[in-house]
Amino acid sequence: MLDQIHLLAAVTVLGVLEQAYFLLQVIYARRVFGISPPKISGPPEFERIFRAQVNSSEYFPIFLALLWQAGLFFHQGLAAALGLLYLYARYCYFMGYRASSSKR
Numbered sequence: 001m002l003d004q005i006h007l008l009a010a011v012t013v014l015g016v017l018e019q020a021y022f023l024l025q026v027i028y029a030r031r032v033f034g035i036s037p038p039k040i041s042g043p044p045e046f047e048r049i050f051r052a053q054v055n056s057s058e059y060f061p062i063f064l065a066l067l068w069q070a071g072l073f074f075h076q077g078l079a080a081a082l083g084l085l086y087l088y089a090r091y092c093y094f095m096g097y098r099a100s101s102s103k104r
Contacts, residue, residue, distance in 0.1 A: 007080035008071040011087070012064060018087055019060055022053040022094055045098075052097035056090055 029035075029049045035042040040050055063086060071079035 004076060007076050008068055011067060011080050011083035015060065015063065015087055018091060019057060022056050026050055026053045049098045052094045056094060
């Protein structure tokens, strides 16, 4: 069983990379809007990017736990496919959340 976890590991790495991308977006927004840590308030554009990143990172541990449990105890391929779908949905959520509410 443990010799066939490569799909789960690949989805996990993609998830970590996605979280890093979201974090880099916050760092970039801090530079653009001149907001230095630990401040978390500023222009609405910055706050939307910051909240989208925080919302995504709050659910990441739950995602990982469910991904690995489903992959180890049920079916690795299905769990990995659903994990990829979740990562895509989370990316779309981030991009939508950072947009102005009038553009959603």
